[in-house]
Amino acid sequence: MQKTQNYINQESTRFLQELISLLRIPSVSADPKYKKNVNDCAEAIADQLKHMGIDCVEICSTEGHPLVYGEKIVNQSFPTVLVYGHYDVQPADPIDLWHSPPFEPEIKNTTIHPGGAIFARGACDDKGQMFMHIKAVEAMINAGELPCNVKFLIEGEEEIGSENLGDFVKANREKLKADVILVSDTGMLANDIPSITTGLRGLSYVEVEVTGPNRDLHSGLYGGCVANPINVLAQMIASLHDDQGKITVPGFYDKVVDLSHEEREEMAKAPYSHEAYCSALAIHDVSGEEGYTTRERGSIRPTLDVNGIWGGYTGEGAKTVIASKAYAKISMRLVPDQDPNEITVLFKQHFESLAPKGVKVEVKPHHGGEAAVTPIDSIGYKAASIAYEKSFGKKPIPVRSGGSIPIIAMFEKELGLKTILMGFGLDSDAIHSPNEHYGLFNFYKGIETIPYFYEAFSNLSRQ
Ligand code: BES
Numbered sequence: 001m002q003k004t005q006n007y008i009n010q011e012s013t014r015f016l017q018e019l020i021s022l023l024r025i026p027s028v029s030a031d032p033k034y035k036k037n038v039n040d041c042a043e044a045i046a047d048q049l050k051h052m053g054i055d056c057v058e059i060c061s062t063e064g065h066p067l068v069y070g071e072k073i074v075n076q077s078f079p080t081v082l083v084y085g086h087y088d089v090q091p092a093d094p095i096d097l098w099h100s101p102p103f104e105p106e107i108k109n110t111t112i113h114p115g116g117a118i119f120a121r122g123a124c125d126d127k128g129q130m131f132m133h134i135k136a137v138e139a140m141i142n143a144g145e146l147p148c149n150v151k152f153l154i155e156g157e158e159e160i161g162s163e164n165l166g167d168f169v170k171a172n173r174e175k176l177k178a179d180v181i182l183v184s185d186t187g188m189l190a191n192d193i194p195s196i197t198t199g200l201r202g203l204s205y206v207e208v209e210v211t212g213p214n215r216d217l218h219s220g221l222y223g224g225c226v227a228n229p230i231n232v233l234a235q236m237i238a239s240l241h242d243d244q245g246k247i248t249v250p251g252f253y254d255k256v257v258d259l260s261h262e263e264r265e266e267m268a269k270a271p272y273s274h275e276a277y278c279s280a281l282a283i284h285d286v287s288g289e290e291g292y293t294t295r296e297r298g299s300i301r302p303t304l305d306v307n308g309i310w311g312g313y314t315g316e317g318a319k320t321v322i323a324s325k326a327y328a329k330i331s332m333r334l335v336p337d338q339d340p341n342e343i344t345v346l347f348k349q350h351f352e353s354l355a356p357k358g359v360k361v362e363v364k365p366h367h368g369g370e371a372a373v374t375p376i377d378s379i380g381y382k383a384a385s386i387a388y389e390k391s392f393g394k395k396p397i398p399v400r401s402g403g404s405i406p407i408i409a410m411f412e413k414e415l416g417l418k419t420i421l422m423g424f425g426l427d428s429d430a431i432h433s434p435n436e437h438y439g440l441f442n443f444y445k446g447i448e449t450i451p452y453f454y455e456a457f458s459n460l461s462r463q
């Protein structure tokens with residue numbers, strides 16, 4: 001891979017410029033206002049693939065945003081890597097909190113990234129990470145060192161639940177046939193503590209609506225006489241956890257796979273500092289389910305969190321009013337073997353049963369997805385481990401993550417393939433937040449590491 005690494009070093013400035021161009025496109029999938037930008041972004045990626053010599057490049061339209069496909073079959077007898085990533089990004093709001101505009105990328109130094117980081121929406125999640133794969137493959141092609149066949153599947157709806165990708169996968173099993181799936185859309189522990197993500201949580205996302213009187217009321221004339229939907233909603237939400245931090249929805253934990261004592265001990269070996277964790281978030285203490293560490297609470301245990309809550313008067317000054325309606329959005333992060341559809345039903349039944357007389361409660365399901373775990377004895381994992389060891393000079397630690405990428409479990413079900421999650425982001429990179437950024441070190445380390453994966457995967461496949 002020496003020629004490949006030389007090429008990467010020679011072309012590194014251009015790689016960054018090209019990433020900056022991609023980041024300028026506001027490909028926000030959630031907001032219809034950006035539909036054209038999302039399309040433009042798909043085109044930009046397709047152009048990239050075409051120019052570097054990828055074959056059969058197509059922009060596949062779906063009922064939602066398009067996805068980009070392309071492949072390079074070097075030799076039928078070589079193993080095939082299916083690269084998945086997403087070019088869509090989260091909305092940038094609240095815009096006011098950005099120090100530089102979200103779609104005008106800027107490079108700035110930070111304490112954690114003294115070598116510079118690129119600030120833009122999607123810098124880390126997932127344009128920056130997805131683009132590392134495009135550049136790594138470009139380098140291998142140019143150096144004549146591509147040891148595997150490659151298929152690219154880059155979608156535009158990950159941030160809104162990958163609803164149409166599932167159908168595409170089901171309809172294109174043959175086309176997507178591969179030996180392993182490779183994804184960079186997660187993180188690692190620190191720039192000097194490489195790690196490989198071996199698990200993702202599932203997700204059930206719901207919206208709840210509490211309706212009281214048929215109109216907003218004067219809080220003096222009616223206060224104390226009717227159930228106030230906002231008060232009721234607050235009480236109902238508060239009752240969803242007991243005083244040990246356990247979720248009170250009946251049946252919620254029934255299918256949760258508990259980790260063995262040994263597995264938990266193994267997990268606890270990953271470095272963790274309570275002080276550093278708290279100080280990074282400016283909090284005095286952590287909080288969560290009793291009997292579990294912070295890392296465990298954030299990865300191997302299921303959770304329930306309110307993501308948004310609204311109702312009544314929230315404008316300037318005071319308005320004395322009892323609102324007719326109150327709303328909340330609630331996410332539940334799930335672990336193996338919880339079924340998101342079952343959990344949604346359990347939640348709906350329970351939450352609606354909590355409604356006191358005098359209000360009506362409705363639960364509307366949004367998207368969901370299953371958890372996924374990657375074994376560490378597969379050749380895919382071993383190849384990744386060898387690759388990190390080469391580029392970081394250290395063996396990576398397997399770590400389960402708390403985030404979700406619903407399509408990963410779907411890939412396993414529909415294509416029978418496990419995914420290797422080679423994430424190079426850091427938790428502090430502010431993904432989904434204002435001032436999202438991605439370290440230049442991480443960007444280049446990713447591009448350097450990926451070819452070593454191809455090399456090791458090809459070697460191990462032949463043994
Ligand atoms: N890339 C993230 C997921 C992620 C980030 C996993 C960091 C592990 C570490 C992905 O783009 C994402 O944001 N997923 C959503 C779920 C989706 C259905 C909207 C999430 O986890 O909230």
Ligand code: MN
Pocket residue numbers: 086125126158185
């Ligand atoms: Mn992502």
Ligand code: MN
Pocket residue numbers: 090125159431432
């Ligand atoms: Mn995301």
